[in-house]
Amino acid sequence: DTGVSQNPRHKITKRGQNVTFRCDPISEHNRLYWYRQTLGQGPEFLTYFQNEAQLEKSRLLSDRFSAERPKGSFSTLEIQRTEQGDSAMYLCASSFARGPSGNTIYFGEGSWLTVV
Amino acid sequence: AQSVSQHNHHVILSEAASLELGCNYSYGGTVNLFWYVQYPGQHLQLLLKYFSGDPLVKGIKGFEAEFIKSKFSFNLRKPSVQWSDTAEYFCAVGGNTGGFKTIFGAGTRLFVKA
Numbered sequence: 001d002t003g004v005s006q007n008p009r010h011k012i013t014k015r016g017q018n019v020t021f022r023c024d025p026i027s028e029h030n031r032l033y034w035y036r037q038t039l040g041q042g043p044e045f046l047t048y049f050q051n052e053a054q055l056e057k058s059r060l061l062s063d064r065f066s067a068e069r070p071k072g073s074f075s076t077l078e079i080q081r082t083e084q085g086d087s088a089m090y091l092c093a094s095s096f097a098r099g100p101s102g103n104t105i106y107f108g109e110g111s112w113l114t115v116v
Numbered sequence: 117a118q119s120v121s122q123h124n125h126h127v128i129l130s131e132a133a134s135l136e137l138g139c140n141y142s143y144g145g146t147v148n149l150f151w152y153v154q155y156p157g158q159h160l161q162l163l164l165k166y167f168s169g170d171p172l173v174k175g176i177k178g179f180e181a182e183f184i185k186s187k188f189s190f191n192l193r194k195p196s197v198q199w200s201d202t203a204e205y206f207c208a209v210g211g212n213t214g215g216f217k218t219i220f221g222a223g224t225r226l227f228v229k230a
Contacts, residue, residue: 043160
């Protein structure tokens with residue numbers, strides 16, 4: 001049973017460039033989440049999908065950020081025109097939930113982004 | 117709004133000492149509570165969770181947590197810590213109010229001296 005897989009694990013980019021991260025959730029998990037974590041902080045919620053539908057986006061997610069989950073399986077998070085403040089660990093998590101309760105999320109190893 | 121507050125940002129203990137990490141939450145609906153651990157160089161892992169039933173829940177590696185509804189608390193405990201417990205610990209809350217997202221506290225860094 002494979003866990004949540006993220007790639008690339010590390011990305012260094014110049015300010016102004018676009019970057020894209022991919023997440024492959026645990027198979028058959030119907031919910032997929034993106035979080036951002038900076039040093040000394042807990043994961044901050046960005047957005048989540050149930051199947052292919054993006055159900056919620058945080059106000060942290062500016063217009064430069066976009067996430068997709070086209071077939072309800074893997075997801076991509078794209079950051080356009082990166083800024084130094086975007087430097088962080090981007091975490092993907094997934095869960096399988098039949099209803100509103102009992103939603104345990106499982107994390108991938110994260111993708112480190114450094115904007116120089 | 118949902119929120120999680122962890123009382124201590126850094127804790128230093130000697131091996132065999134007892135551990136209690138505080139966590140208070142604000143949540144308006146049916147609450148699910150979690151503790152996650154992040155060992156150095158590793159990803160976040162689930163330590164234990166509470167959905168319903170017995171408010172004292174036991175997790176992996178000898179950890180336990182107690183849900184006290186009247187205090188909006190979910191403190192993590194371990195009777196005797198080991199050097200290998202050195203890690204960052206995150207309390208989290210989720211449920212069916214405000215969407216199905218899970219909200220995390222800022223974390224507590226635990227360092228156990230051998």
